[in-house]
Amino acid sequence: MNQADAAQRLSELREQIRHHDYLYYVEARPEISDAEYDALMRELRELEAQFPELVSPDSPTQRVAGQPVETFRPVEHRVAMLSLDNATTPDQLREFEARIGRALPGARFTYVCEPKIDGLGVALLYEQGRFVRGATRGDGRVGEEITPNLKTIRSIPITLRDPLARARELEVRGEVFMPRADFEQLNRALGEAGEGTFANPRNAAAGAVRQKDPAVTARRPLDIFLYHVSAARELGFTTYWETLHALRESGFKTNPKTERCPTMDAVIDYCVRLEAERDALGYDADGAVIKVDSLEQQWRLGSTTHHPRWAIAFKFAARQATTVVQAMEVNVGKTGTLTPVAKLVPVPLAGVVISNVSLHNEDEIRRKDVRVGDTVLIERAGDVIPYVVQVVAAKRPPDSRPFVFPDRCPACGHPAARLPGEAYWRCLNTACPAQLKERLRHFGSRRAMDIEHLGEAVIEQLVDRKRVKDFADLYTLTVAEVAELERFAEKSAENLVTAIQASKTRGLARLLNALGIRMVGERVAALLAHQFGSMERLQQASLDELSDIRGIGPQIAQAVRKFFDDDTNTDVIRRLSEAGVDMTQPDFVAEGPRPLAGKTFVLTGTLASITREAARELTERLGGRVTSVVSKKTDYVVAGEAPGSKVDDARRLGVTVLDEAAFLALVGRR
Numbered sequence: 001m002n003q004a005d006a007a008q009r010l011s012e013l014r015e016q017i018r019h020h021d022y023l024y025y026v027e028a029r030p031e032i033s034d035a036e037y038d039a040l041m042r043e044l045r046e047l048e049a050q051f052p053e054l055v056s057p058d059s060p061t062q063r064v065a066g067q068p069v070e071t072f073r074p075v076e077h078r079v080a081m082l083s084l085d086n087a088t089t090p091d092q093l094r095e096f097e098a099r100i101g102r103a104l105p106g107a108r109f110t111y112v113c114e115p116k117i118d119g120l121g122v123a124l125l126y127e128q129g130r131f132v133r134g135a136t137r138g139d140g141r142v143g144e145e146i147t148p149n150l151k152t153i154r155s156i157p158i159t160l161r162d163p164l165a166r167a168r169e170l171e172v173r174g175e176v177f178m179p180r181a182d183f184e185q186l187n188r189a190l191g192e193a194g195e196g197t198f199a200n201p202r203n204a205a206a207g208a209v210r211q212k213d214p215a216v217t218a219r220r221p222l223d224i225f226l227y228h229v230s231a232a233r234e235l236g237f238t239t240y241w242e243t244l245h246a247l248r249e250s251g252f253k254t255n256p257k258t259e260r261c262p263t264m265d266a267v268i269d270y271c272v273r274l275e276a277e278r279d280a281l282g283y284d285a286d287g288a289v290i291k292v293d294s295l296e297q298q299w300r301l302g303s304t305t306h307h308p309r310w311a312i313a314f315k316f317a318a319r320q321a322t323t324v325v326q327a328m329e330v331n332v333g334k335t336g337t338l339t340p341v342a343k344l345v346p347v348p349l350a351g352v353v354i355s356n357v358s359l360h361n362e363d364e365i366r367r368k369d370v371r372v373g374d375t376v377l378i379e380r381a382g383d384v385i386p387y388v389v390q391v392v393a394a395k396r397p398p399d400s401r402p403f404v405f406p407d408r409c410p411a412c413g414h415p416a417a418r419l420p421g422e423a424y425w426r427c428l429n430t431a432c433p434a435q436l437k438e439r440l441r442h443f444g445s446r447r448a449m450d451i452e453h454l455g456e457a458v459i460e461q462l463v464d465r466k467r468v469k470d471f472a473d474l475y476t477l478t479v480a481e482v483a484e485l486e487r488f489a490e491k492s493a494e495n496l497v498t499a500i501q502a503s504k505t506r507g508l509a510r511l512l513n514a515l516g517i518r519m520v521g522e523r524v525a526a527l528l529a530h531q532f533g534s535m536e537r538l539q540q541a542s543l544d545e546l547s548d549i550r551g552i553g554p555q556i557a558q559a560v561r562k563f564f565d566d567d568t569n570t571d572v573i574r575r576l577s578e579a580g581v582d583m584t585q586p587d588f589v590a591e592g593p594r595p596l597a598g599k600t601f602v603l604t605g606t607l608a609s610i611t612r613e614a615a616r617e618l619t620e621r622l623g624g625r626v627t628s629v630v631s632k633k634t635d636y637v638v639a640g641e642a643p644g645s646k647v648d649d650a651r652r653l654g655v656t657v658l659d660e661a662a663f664l665a666l667v668g669r670r
């Protein structure tokens with residue numbers, strides 16, 4: 001090949017690779033396989049090796065290039081990178097509208113709303129469509145030059161397409177972030193390699209962006225959303241919305257959750273919806289950003305030294321807080337599991353006050369090295385129970401000592417043990433009163449036998465007085481007996497006894513969950529109940545019969561068999577039955593049709609007429625399988641209200657999306 005031919009082929013290859021990079025990294029809809037892509041890259045590399053004089057800085061091979069640096073060069077931003085004004089309530093958003101209304105009397109405003117990404121602000125400079133410089137925000141006036149690091153981010157285009165390719169000089173701004181799933185994977189890998197982990201995706205992204213060696217940055221899964229074009233009006237745009245379109249067309253990644261809102265009511269609705277969806281976004285967002293759409297209005301409103309007057313951030317409820325560990329205790333679970341708990345100085349977090357946080361097990365405490373007296377960063381995300389993210393090392397008192405896990409049950413004093421291969425210490429005393437109390441509490445809980453008034457104080461007294469030694473004893477309690485307990489009057493005693501009697505008809509699924517069989521929670525209990533229909537049939541099921549059930553592995557089967565092989569357990573069941581506790585499943589259909597056999601479902605969002613759990617039960621009863629991750633093997637994604645990113649995944653992978661009505665029709669409920 002001569003040089004002219006090589007130049008021609010190089011240019012074709014680069015163009016193709018850029019195109020596929022765009023489809024893959026920006027639009028997430030690749031058109032070729034990884035192998036085909038690799039082949040293009042290989043050809044490009046080989047040809048460039050043959051003709052080194054034809055390597056250009058904007059070649060896709062040059063994304064990871066450049067030597068490690070000692071320090072970053074400071075760059076002065078031509079236009080300061082300002083911060084944002086904040087609102088935390090809808091009223092404050094209305095005040096914002098009133099404020100800009102006063103500044104521009106008679107004006108009507110349209111807004112653009114988008115997620116506020118919890119990442120790092122960066123500015124990218126393009127000259128004649130080529131990426132020439134990238135910088136951090138720094139203090140807003142002066143940032144640091146990190147061009148080689150930013151080049152490694154594949155969703156940042158190195159050369160632009162029209163319309164923005166034509167701009168002589170273009171500065172765009174956006175937020176670099178690390179997707180949550182990638183962050184978790186990275187942390188796992190770092191942990192396994194014995195290296196330090198990051199507290200959150202933001203810190204991980206910040207660390208990656210400020211790496212001295214771009215080769216390290218290249219191995220970190222960074223991504224970016226662009227949200228600002230400096231001097232957009234000079235480029236001929238009249239609205240922000242239009243500018244975003246041009247960004248997208250030119251090859252930049254913009255946030256697909258961006259919406260144009262004609263009124264402040266629509267803005268508020270957007271903020272509420274986005275906050276409800278935040279856990280499904282796939283990346284951390286700490287709020288929404290609301291911007292006046294008209295660039296002329298933006299220009300007339302101007303900025304303070306701190307923030308533009310035409311934009312405001314609506315901050316979501318905070319989910320992280322720091323507080324102090326006052327004590328560390330060990331609780332006894334219903335199967336004797338010892339769970340360490342940190343007692344905290346109470347701290348409000350995302351709408352509730354947190355005063356306890358589970359530390360899970362011995363290894364977890366050791367890994368995070370949590371000690372009494374430590375200041376800890378805690379987080380509570382969505383439905384997730386609060387947890388310790390990390391200890392604030394700088395605030396550790398000098399006299400603190402590592403926590404030593406007790407080798408005796410803190411409740412009964414009996415020896416505890418941690419068996420090989422297990423994460424938990426366990427109290428070995430089957431008669432441990434703390435275990436019994438936990439089992440009774442679980443038995444009466446809302447999703448088990450749902451016994452109202454069976455609170456902790458009653459259980460405590462009944463067990464301590466040895467009046468209740470197992471579940472069956474509950475059903476023999478009389479009003480007179482209960483009335484004698486502390487803090488009980490005739491009326492409340494009657495209420496409790498009535499509630500206990502009422503629990504007899506909860507059905508087999510709830511009863512199985514209530515019994516606290518190892519590895520049998522709500523889901524497995526429902527499976528077993530629907531498979532066998534009665535306690536009698538279940539008790540006779542062999543190990544093979546049990547493990548043949550879809551969703552029940554050999555371990556669960558063994559745990560179930562072991563439970564029923566124990567005479568103490570069968571004795572309790574016999575006495576429960578004699579007391580009149582229903583041992584059958586009311587809606588059991590023996591060997592019903594299984595029209596959904598072999599089909600895999602993912603449920604997402606809120607369904608209006610059926611709970612997520614009931615939808616799962618129904619699907620499984622008809623032979624379908626319910627999983628949580630959308631893949632090519634998924635047959636249907638069932639999307640309720642506010643479904644989040646799983647629907648996007650489904651569309652991308654060509655998986656059928658069903659709305660609620662279509663799902664109900666499929667399972668024969670409509």
Ligand code: IVH
Nearest residue numbers: 082083084114115116117121175227228289
């Ligand atoms: S607009 C002049 N939009 O939040 C434009 N900022 O707290 C002002 N941020 O410095 C910024 N997501 O780094 C804008 N969708 C978004 C954003 C966003 C995150 C960051 C940005 C800014 C900081 C202010």
